[in-house]
Amino acid sequence: MTASIAGLGITEMGRIYGKTATNFGADAVRRAAADASIELNEIDGLLISGGVTDELGLPLAQELGLTDLALLSVMQSYGSTAGAMVQFAALAIEAGQATTVACVFADAPLKERVSTGASYAQANSSGVGWEGILGSTGVNSANSLYALAANRHMQTYGTTSEQLGSVAVAQRAWAALNPLAQMRDPITLADHQESRMISSPFHLLDCCLVSNGGVAVIVTSGERARDLAQPPVDILASAQCHPGHFMRRNEDFGLVSGAAQSGPKAFARAGLTPSDIDVVELYDCYTYTLMISLEDYGFCAKGAGGEFVSTPGVLGPDGSLKVNTGGGQLSSYYMWGMTPLSEAIIQLRGQAGARQVDKHDTALVSGNGGVLDHHSTLLLGAGR
Secondary structure, three states: OEEEEEEEEEEEOOOOOOOOHHHHHHHHHHHHHHHOOOOHHOOEEEEEEOOOOOOOHHHHHHHHHOOOOOEEEEOOHHHHHHHHHHHHHHHHHOOOOOOEEEEEEEEOOOOOOHHHHHHHHHOOOOOOOOHHHHHOOOOOOOHHHHHHHHHHHHHHOOHHHHHHHHHHHHHHHOOOOOOOOOOOOOHHHHHHHHHHHOOOEEEEEOOOOOOEEEEEEEEHHHHOOOOOOOOOOEEEEEEEEOOOOOOOOOOOOOOOOOOOHHHHHHHHOOOOOOOHHOOEOOOOOOOHHHHHHHHHOOOOOOHHHHHHHHHOOOOOOOOOOOEEOOHHHHHHHEEEHHHEEEHHHHHOOOOOHHHOOOOOOOEEEEEEEEEOOEEEEEEEEEEE
């Protein structure tokens, strides 16, 4: 039987001050264990991912009082790490290396009386030596690097800012139904176009939030998950892709993401196709990232992403494709790859309240790390 996700823990999220990443991480694991109705000492595996502040590490095990662990590691492939952690946890369980693995992400970049941008900039100071070259050009942030990628897509395929804005509007409509979301006030395409420019072509509303908080999941065997408190979420298939283009950009930069390789592998392993997926939860650090992921997973043709996301009746709560049903990182909360993973679990359990989709048997969870440098794909199913 496949491994399954049996517990989900989400801390308070957003501008929550006075706590460290370790505090958030420990809280998330405790909540996930309580959600599954297991004791902390039943956890014999712990996989940890810290965010941009890089403060979360192995001491988390001591914070939780976990001893004699069979599996303990810190993992880092940025926004794709959540999917990779779940993949490794499932493999460890299927191999008999562990029985109950907690996968956790936590970060606390926001500080009181410090702007959101400044908080992130302090954590991403320019490097020295070769890595300092980016800083000397002024192209030294995720905003500017992803803006280059988006511009490449626009120049090649005719994608427009208004088309990207359709993504932001649709996700805010989902967030309005999500009590966990940080940004719930509806927005229009005009609001998107009038929001200040961050790095052309990205307006403010093209860019994700920054959040303090933590999310954890408990992975165990499918058999055991069915005896625990929550509806199990089965891990049907997983795959990774690491294009490895850091500090060098080749001829397809901005035109193809790692989803083009990890997606087909995961679909083949699960015996599924994009048309079989009920809920699509994509890493959306920018509106562009969601759009190119839809192309590379095969929900629309390559280069047609802009037209696809802006077609009435496709995205949003009333749309035919249920994408980022909690509001994503653009409007809900920014917990790297744990944002799409947590929403997929909530939907597959049927616990999403006002935003619950009618058909929720299968979900695609996509993680993206670096600047299109890393990718993870999970295919999940509602356990019975």
